[in-house]
Amino acid sequence: MSGADGVLDGWSTDLSHPPRVLNGPPGSGKTGVLLMRFRQLLQSGEFPTGVVVWVSNQQAVQHWQQVIRDWNHRGVNATVMTFRSWVRQELMQNWALVESSGVLPGKPPQARPFFIGLMAAQHILSDCCAEIDPKHDVLAESFTAPAMRRVQVLDAYARVIEHGLPYDTVLPRLNACHDAGPQSQAFHVYIAEAIAAYRSRCMTYRVLDHALQLELFTLALLNHRGYLQRLAAHTQHVLVDDFEECCPVALRVIDHVSKKARSVLVACNPLGGLREYLGGDPVGARALSQGFEERYLMISEAALPAASLADYLYARAVDEAAASVNPSGKRSILSLHPSCVLRVQMFDVLIARVRALVAQGVPSQQIVVIAPMVDPLLLWHLREGLAQDGLPLRVLTGTNRVVDHRPVRVLTTLVRLARPQWQMPPPEADVTEMLETLLNLHPLESPHVQRGVYQDGQLNVADTVNWPRLLENRRASYDGLYGWVKQMCESEAPLDVLLEQAFAQVYAPRCLLGLAPDGVKGEAGSLKSTDVAMDVLQIDQLIQNARTHRHLMAALGEGSAGDPKRFLRSIYAGELAERPLIPRGSLPAAVTLYTAAKYAEEGAPVAHQLWVDVASPLWWKSDIREFINPRVLSRNWDEGMYTEDHDQRDQALKLGRTLRAIVSKCRVGLDVFASDHGSDGAELSGELLGWFAEFAHATRAIANGTATEVSL
């Protein structure tokens, strides 16, 4: 029995204006109600193309599509997408209108725009900033690395556009919220200049990131009467899951469509979701959703397995006196593991727990490890510990460098050898590793071979090398490798194609033997092939990025081949270097390691959550950044200076909402791990562990010797 049962009872197909709003906390069944509504519409004969469904992220899109597929309904082909994807679709379909609107700079019109993501945006911005940086010597004193500066600039731009503000409001708002010291002012002028240069360049070449898409949609389409009429005429029903309360553009669209649409059903969270907080505009969010208030449909909260703990942690974080424990009686378990003295001991306990869960038959995809921050020590221990049981680890944080993957290094080494004209000879260590990998050499053997065959940035013919007798059997293999490099020296293939060839013709035949031909069947149970699949996914992602880079360069008028050297440099040190190339889609078997913020935002509900470093103070994070302040760039900021008190309040709010969002996604068991000391030996003093202990105490926990278990 779900709290959502019966919500739709008595509903007809038509629901008059204003929109109906579904309320309920995460996990209470709002999505289920929307899916039921969708099915109800189709069964009553509505044409699917007249029903627009907006969901919050790509995972939700996949979930909806899967459920619809399972219905196996005749003719069903719903338009399920995120609001951003919908905006993109509208821009594409109506691009002629955008070009003729006069909003874009007066260059020759293009058949369609080029859409880009954050990394490509950083890439363009770094070009624009190259001209601006010398004017601002004060930037040299900045604590923020150049790559992070660019992220902050883009963030500032995106934030004002999302809030429906003109882009040139950034500078006055930043100046108003800080003390007006010369360094601070110079930073702000830099941001304003960088945004103006970036925006101008992107608009000129029709290269659009998320913020530019939203801005163009608002300027060119939402102000066009013909477009609005067509939009209203073609939209019969609208279903919105996890409405972005802080996005006035989305609200404007809903408001307009709902005047003619036959029904609009919007799912919100009355207490404000994480999205509202990240938008930094709770005042605006509340104001925007006020028009809906008369049509609330409440869903019972009883359906949530860990509602009690989620509410308790939220209340403790925001320091509400009303923090009380009201066990829901649901069968989810909180296990408090005794705090270890040293952090490495905590890792051992954690790994043992993962093993135990897997041994009990819990699928590895249903286990997530959540940390306040992922550092190399945690990553290494977890990866190595799980690898002993053949369990791969998937990391969804910002710390998984693409060049940390050996196959990526091997492939880039190969292409650098195949393009001597780039004058980017690979380092000797990379050549050693490549030879070790591709010739199947022992680590003791590979430096010797490398010294023999690699000179002046080029490989030598085997005949010219004093080939060791021990390695005579690798000589033919080396000849094949040398032949491939020489052959490719004469090819004019672009970098992405060269990488594809290096993978398909060299790496795969030498390193992935055993994956095929039985890769089709039973790989879900084969951990070895899962591990290989992760490598292949990573390589595929690298190639896709190289291709996108080439297309981007062509779109910016920098030649069809782009600048492959710049792409290669950027994966070692630049826009791509510090960002993971996370493959999309699910893997057959892997434990996932998330940062808390990442899981709260994007993680799917799972059976078991394992929280680590719970005694760490890193769960509290300041949002004050050196260059921008996200709060004051929001639509309704009217509090003048942003003080430390504001920051502390926001940290607490963010933590509370993050904790609640994470716990709400726990279906069966939540394990808590902590250590008395951090990796540097310092004593840990974070309060979160204490809150868990208080909760366990209040629910009269029974200690079983190894962990304290509490039924939630």
Add this chain to the structure above:
Amino acid sequence: MTGESHALVLSATGLRAWDRCERLFAFTYIHPMPWPGPQGTDPQLSERRTSLGTQLHHLIHQHALGLDPRSLARTDPDLRRWFERYRASAYAALDGPVHSELHLSASVGDMVVRATFDRVIQRGSEFVIVDWKTSERLPDARVLADDWQALLYPFVLAEVGSALNGGVAIAPEAIKMVFYYVEHGQEVVIQHDSERHEGVRSNLLRVMASMARSGYEPTGKQGQRCLKPAPCRFYSLCHLADMRIEEQVADDDVPEVGPDDYLALLPEYEFDDEPVSL
């Protein structure tokens, strides 16, 4: 709500993949396998044609929406030529019911088949499905008539297109499929009818039955379906074993080695004479 068994959703491309090779189909639709591999014999040329084809479809869709994208078509000479051919065709007129970029799916047994129609035009009781083609070569009309797209699209429209016809099912005889080749300004017309319609259903059921029995072994032969008309993306995966054999060295070829051979591999270390104080 989510069941354990999921209905397989297939398009004409998926059905073509099945015909080409069961393993290609499995790697693409049953257990999707990301596998980087060169696409086509000339990747850059095929990339350009695909990109232009996509742009043309966008321009035609915008025209169907009531916009005038002629100025946008000027960006590339091929695109401009194609768009003018489209404008001159008998299927560019927007008077009467015209549906553009329409997605429809129909159930056949446990399978869902999906069609994305470039354009569906209603002329009285007749429905014309138009598909814009940018290929350089004109195909043999008889071969084209047996292509999955020519079979599937009219089938799907007859099965689930009633919403386009005031809630009344569309008779197969009322549907014709037009492939319009913008490079040549020529069309190939294929008439649907009840016999053909039931033939498609039988074919789909037959395919479904063979999928249920399939072990997804490769059904393409090297040098034929694996490499033609363009190399299969999974060629290197399927033929890993063959490729390895070419370079493998037989055990007999491994020379006998002694301890000196190992010592010869050790790097030469240099030691400081003075001990280092810690």
